[in-house]
Amino acid sequence: AAATLHWLESWLAHDMAYRLLAEMRIALFAKLERLAPAYLLRRRSGDLVALATQDVETVEYFYAHTVAPAFVAIVIPASVLTLLAWAAWPLALVLLPFLAWAGLTPVFARSKIDRLGSRARAALGQLGAHLTETIQGLAELAAFQATGRRRAVFLADIEAYQQQRSALLDDLSRQSAALEIATGLGGLAVALTGAVLAANGWFAPQWLPLLVLVSVAAFMPVAEIGQVARQLADTIASTRRLHVVEAETEPVTDGDLPVPANPQVRLESVSFAYPGRSAPALDRVSFAVRPGSTVALVGASGAGKSTVANLLLRFWDPQQGVITLGGVDLRRLRLADLRSHIALVAQDTYLFNDTLEANIRLAGRDVSDADVRRALDRAALSDFVDRLPDGLATRVGERGVQLSGGQRQRVAIARAFLKDAPILIMDEATSHLDTISEQQIRTALGELMKQRTSIIIAHRLSTIQNADTILVMDGGRVIEAGSHAELLAARGAYARLVAHQSGGLAA
Template identity: 35%
Template sequence: MSTTEDETPFDAYREDVDRPLTRLFREYAPGYLGYFSVGMVANFIARMASLIPPLILGTAIDAIFVAPNAEAFDLPLVPSAWLPTAEIAQFQFSVAAIIISFLLVAVFTWIYGVTANLFAHSVMHTVRVDSFEKMQQLDMAFFDEKQTGEVMAVLNNDTQNLEMFLDNAIMNAARLIVMVGGIAAVLFYLNWQLAFVTLFAVPAMVVFTLWFMRVVEPRYVRQRSSVGRLNTRLENAIAGMSLTKTTSSEAYEVERVSDSSMNMFERTMDVLRLSYIYRPGMELLAGVAFAATFLVGGYWLTTNTAPGPMTGTLSVGDFVIFLMLTQRIVDPLAEVSNIVDQYENAKASSERIFGLMDIPVHVDDPDEPAALEPVQGQVAYEDVSFSYEDSEVRAGSGDETAFEETVIEDISFDAEPGETVAFVGATGAGKSTVLKLLLRLYDVQDGTIRLDGHDVREIALSDLRSAVGYVSQDTFLFDGTIADNIRYGHFDATDEDVKTAAKAAQAHEFITDLAEGYDTRVGERGVKLSGGQRQRIALARTVLADPAVLILDEATSAVDTKTELLIQQSIDELTEDRTTLAIAHRLSTVKDADTILVMDDGEIVERGSHDELLAADGQYATLWSAQAGDRERAAKALMEDD
């Protein structure tokens, strides 16, 4: 499935979501049906109680004020024996009934408000947590597509839209049904002929609403997608602020954000333009119903003649009830526009939420994981090939699979416990990808990777990743204290364990020099620390994990020479009794490795020890000469290769 300019691979999963709001209730409402049920009942009682004052007033007007003793003091569904017969008693009864009805409205509206919010926010909380949990399970390939802004839109904007729908729209829809149904019943009970005049606009409103829902739905979908794209643009702009400033690209970034914001503005206006037609249209129809009731009822009352084909009489009290209840019906009918808005918004948002939920996870735990303990640390790659999956095909709903150009091809090597295998080569040769396959950040398409004889796809992910420590050149620190970041992943580690790990990573000295020591907050992404300090904390984190296999992806790339020598001493001690797979551009850091693999364009082109590779006078010897200062020889070798 290909994607249009306005779509992302993320959006493609949304297209296969069927009846998202029904699914929302089926999967998330059952645990909170108590709140929902109490809210619905309270809403019903409150709305019914709100109909009592007009009935009491109309009855009192006819029985007490207009024609005392001529009209019976009757109320629908109330036995006559319960009603007073004396005028003063009827008046007192009317006042008390009106006060009680308002109290009932207040009490049950409060109950409805509390329970409705508990229901809506509980569902929203569960949906948000489940969405985040799903995000944690997604393959790294999803995040390679840089859909972070889309995910943030799901976790924030879309769940908020659901809360508004569950809290406001559903209860307002229930209020509308109760009010229209209750008012219609009362009006037909009092005067079925005039009731037809009052309610003639309702079918027109229904047709108008169905048209609006059909036309506005795709516009809401585009509007929600534009929010995600704007979030992505803003996040990238903030994350790259340093680059923007150092390259004087502020105007360029402002223009890009402006374009994304304008796209969202245009999509939003597409929705609002329809709303500007629908909302006034609904209010106009409701107003016409009120005007028609006033016109026909007023003529009937003033002339004391039934208009047209109508028959019978109309009392002043009944006319007042009609006018009051017709006015009551105007507000809920006019509210239909907001209900539809919130419904369509929630439908688009729930499609995106379940689109995220339905993204397939390819890298997952096996059904029956192989036992890995105790971990020895033997690593074997057997004819491993890998290509990144084509995102456009992956976003499709079928089983069709396609891959981009091969990144790794026929990689084979062994690393015994305690050995160090180093990877060198030009940037983009595939070194980091090879080692990420061991962690199953991606899965191989061909070949097998084994740990202690087990295919890594047969090992539980938690066991595999606990056995393999990974220190990347792109270190990441969470906003928190230094101690928290070293302890990350091993949260029960003691303060003494943290300090021991920091010392092993040559980080203890600079940490204790800080004003708050291990309690120093590092800022978002560790911005308050230098690159070298961040890398030493990342190394300390791995030291604390004490893995059987250690991956060092240019772990000393951001430190000065002196610190590199200190860290290298710690690494030598750390790697003495464990399997180490190291990537380095500085060949001096890996010249003592047991095996050095030279990679070029996803393949191993040379392998051997440092001395063996120098003697072979190939690519490794050329790289070594360049770093050792023999630039003339290195340049000549590179020209011969070209």
Template identity: 35%
Template sequence: MPSRTLEAPAHADRSARSVDPAARRRLRKFLSYYRPHIPLLAADIACAIVIAATALALPVCANWITRNLSAAAGPEAAIVAILTMGGAMLALVGVQALCTLFVDYQGHVMGARIESRMRQELFEHLQKLSFGFYDRERTGQLMSRITNDLFAVGELCHHGPEDLAISLLKFLGAAAILAWLDPTLTGAILAAFPVAVVYALYFNGRMNVILRQGKAQIGAINARVEDSLSGIRVVKAFGAEAEETRRFAVENDRFLAIRRAGYLSEAHFSVGMEAFAQLVTLAVIVAGAVRVAQGALDVADLLTFLLCVAILIDPVRRAVNFVRLWQQGYTGFQRVMEVLETEPDIRDAPDARTLGRVRGEIRFQDVGFTYRIGGPPVLRGVSLDIRPGEFVALVGASGVGKSTLCALLPRFYEATSGRVLVDGRDVRDVTLESLRRNIGLVQQDVYLFAGTVLENLRYGRPDATRAEVEAAARRACAHDFIRELPDGYDTDIGERGVRLSGGQKQRLTIARAFLKDPPILIFDEATSALDNESERAVQQALTELARARTTLVIAHRLSTVRNADRIVVLAADGVVEEGRHDDLIAADGPYARLHRTQASL
């Protein structure tokens, strides 16, 4: 089972720590994504500092103009002084605009690059995870993490550093100017800020919970959409459009309820912060006017005080935006980390060796398997030896583990007990890539990718020439029908090969296996749903493909494996019978009973 790193602390005393170890580790991981962009990040923060500094300089310039009006020698001198300072202020505004342009563009580019790197890392990790992970997870949820969640992370990576830098500098700078103008009034204003902080932290916690619920629910919506649209032909065949609409409405309404609760908390947060800003401004106007009347403050200083209070409030507004970005971005990052911290069930051993082209000898030694710890066993003590080049059919009732046994060979799942060997080497001692390079699969559930016939055939060998592709198609009895397609090998076959018949899709998968040219072949028979002509073509292609290869066939129709070198009958307790068709019929055992049952249908 995959190991996650989100377990609760093992000892109660750990809960007293200020920061959870998992949270610290994730924070370090988050910050590590900035490492390749340190020069750009430094430039972004430098521009943010300049933005804050110019914003603070403007009220000081205004104070200088107001104070020096009366000190000027005459109107002309006053105008010259005003225009000079006005030019300086205009230059400050120009510098501020240029820095803001840099921050908005280059900062967004940096965030997009980090987002892109995370998305690539997440996708690569998803490729490494084993079948067991995908047995538990829904595709829509994973798609939500790789798209919606990472977009929010990108926004946080861009706006987070600059908002923090600007907010901190503006707040400290404005507070310093205010304290220089009137320490008493400044102290009274700053004393009110802890109330705003407590208020913000309360609704911040509420928004965090709701945002996590919302991201999980949008994943559920994606899963519902993906499931419904992937099976749209089944939906229409059963006339179930209304039922699918009802199911989607249920998930959509749940998401709406979560969004409504989130917007309520966000509204309380934003309104509270805005009200706080307005109250502070009002208090400054009233208290400042009183201080002017008392002679403790002059009009020039009151004007500067009001301008600086506006600057002091801006960090509060930015804090509102930063908290929103933090909640959305870091919540999304945590959901991404939950996947990245999921260890693959199956991986290369530290000393795994590369497996060259094998002869094809296969041995299952006392193999047992369960899909989950403590779950019911699917396989018990299965032992089976297969000679190189032998054609072996696995038969038995549904659920006895025929497909599971074959899935252990390429290590799609790991045997719970016993060993699986290829040419005498345990499959756990060789690299996954080299092991799977030696095995070809023609599965019952045919899957073709959206694209052309040529792209699908080259999937296992992207470097194959067109001549090699056509040769493989001929051997799979697919070349003739491919040539009749509108654009031949360059025909777009649609999503999952929807524009092809079942027999055509099956022959393409066989051609793909021919092109790979593996010494070991696993064929999960899928001819039962085909018409007679398609079945004959597929059987002919299969016979050609199996020649001179070790072949394992999962047989559902016993008539298709009469000529197998050996037929192995699986039951709940493992291998119960094996031999050639005629010998097993004569023995009148489990195989003969299965054969009679199918013949009577």
């Protein structure tokens, strides 16, 4: 019966624990989704991976191994004290201080243990983050012969974790020693007191060995609580790390309005600075993009061009000014609806370690195979896919390492064709393409842009000469605006950029 009850308790506790852990991971992912990408600038991805795996797993111990031992740790000592009081009340009185010592020592040491545990978990997160980044960057480390320096930093992180963990374990070892001392002294006190009481007729002498054994046994569930308390040091530290993410203020909140049909994009005196930076990425920027027209943003790196795309997708909200779509503030629109209306072709395309088809279908899971093939044709990827032994089933490797930079960018363009959104943002969409591929794709992109509101971000000015309006940005501001011909005639910043690039090409 005892074995059956123990199995039932263990099964129920673990079933509950792992259901709760699944819910915690889902909730953590949902929170990170609402915080991204702003929060990811401040946290290392390896540390967040440790949070979702190791830290959540650590919390399992509390759910699966705490409730029953805590119950037993109260019932058993109370029953033993009752038995001793029934046999001879001085025995209960003698044992009580030692039981209290054993039970309360972990409680009084709680704050210090929690502090040491938090430091140890933080050091472990740092270690995991460093290891993840090292594995991802092994090619660069080898190329620059920096593996030795990276290893030295890794060993320093290991030593820091060992020191934090050793401090925690030293303190826990002292608690264990105190428990053993309390157990021994408690049993000895009951034995000596019991011998005196038995000699004076309080109870029959043959009961003394049993009473001593029962007294020592009362410390076993208390010792279990000590073990739980030791594990709680990790559990509480992990819980606090999870709470830091949960308590983080979400930079973007969802609206409740749908996106208007055929909307105009408008920025009105928009200013924005990235977290931790004093200089604004955008400084009182205003412009409008008529439905179906094309606006190009040009300028040096850091001028604020890509920030416009980030704000349109509401990865962040501006600190000042307003961005509207069809006259409605972006903050009032449903995020899912807003992002479904925008197709982004970024300069650096992230590919998951999945098949080529799965990476392309990221833009639309419910599209047909014919739609995928059409997107491949338009992105000049069909010939490449047809040459692959496994075709679209080919795995692209982590971050798409099996593909060239140009091929990864064509996957991004295929995604844009597949998404077929009314607003198109192209952030250096052809920067990684060779001349032949660029010529192939530029025609297709021109066709795609004809019926869409398009915002083109470009360094190479040859790609944007046919834009309806060209905005020249510098230091987060729009310093010139007009068509290609108008800006050339003005002989300002744009004309200097064109002359500089033409001179570079001629050289």
